[in-house]
Amino acid sequence: MNHASAFDMDAFRPHDHGRCRRAARAAAERECQARGLRLTPARAFVLDALLESHRAMTAYELLDRLREAGLGKQPPIVYRALDFLVANGFAHRVERLGAFVGCVHGADDHRAAFLVCRSCRQVAEAVLEAPPAALTAQAEATGFAVERVTVEAEGLCERCRADA
Amino acid sequence: MNHASAFDMDAFRPHDHGRCRRAARAAAERECQARGLRLTPARAFVLDALLESHRAMTAYELLDRLREAGLGKQPPIVYRALDFLVANGFAHRVERLGAFVGCVHGADDHRAAFLVCRSCRQVAEAVLEAPPAALTAQAEATGFAVERVTVEAEGLCERCRADA
DNA sequence: ACGCAACTGTTATATCGTTACATATGAATC
């Protein structure tokens, strides 16, 4: 196989994060190249900030970093960058937190599910083969056309449980 | 069986909503009685507003109604009522919308999943037997203790698709 | 060089939710 498995890159497992991060960044660059997308300085900066760790970051946290870096001052700069990254699969929004994480699964189309630690806010991404059967069954029975599925588990990671 | 099935009460199916709503309200009253909880005027008012339809309502929409009814003026009144209703299973928060829906499954402990129409904001609740296997597998493998699982499908209901 | 689309800068505002502290109410106990 030519890339690390999802399990290898799990935020809650010790792993070579330098490699994890460089791989994600390289995948984004490749994808932009291939699809004629522009990974502008602000977008690249936000992606790098997200990939620095597996912690979910809020838009305003990212905006503070953009300010320090002299890449922008107002909310729209960061929301535009995030819109781009999320729309193209380079980052995800964690709905429960109103915060964002870098995607570690390359940009190939995938349905993601998340394990979100409520203490350290680290987020592990799992690839979801299919939404729960009960949901799709009810959708089909009632003519509801599913477009996106959000699956997020909130809890405590092993480390944070040990700390408590 | 002694109550309507989840399918009978589906927001996207024609159903006797008067009955649907009275049943949910009665279940909440029963549960409060049984567990020594107080369904105060503000709480009951918010619950009734949510049960009026299967549409998700924002906190400030509910606050406007509370104001009209003379039951409060400031945000905390509605957030407190919502905290109570959600904590006790009489309502749910739809994370994608930052909005709330009344629960139509009695207050018995259940894991809910939602079908959320992005056009009309109506929400159907499905009972989730278990979270997706891929998620629980990864949680167990990494020592992550899952406490709550959010499952929300966004899309278009049959009616809204027909309108478009 | 020109023209167009995409991107960025900036101001203002909308939307969602919390903190903090004072006051009132319910229900058990004395």
Place this chain on the structure above:
DNA sequence: GATTCATATGTAACGATATAACAGTTGCGT
């Protein structure tokens, strides 16, 4: 009935998240 404590509410101020609107700039194919 008075005392007491926990629960609930009133109110002001604030914090956090996100968007609208419009002007200016840049990249790029022609």
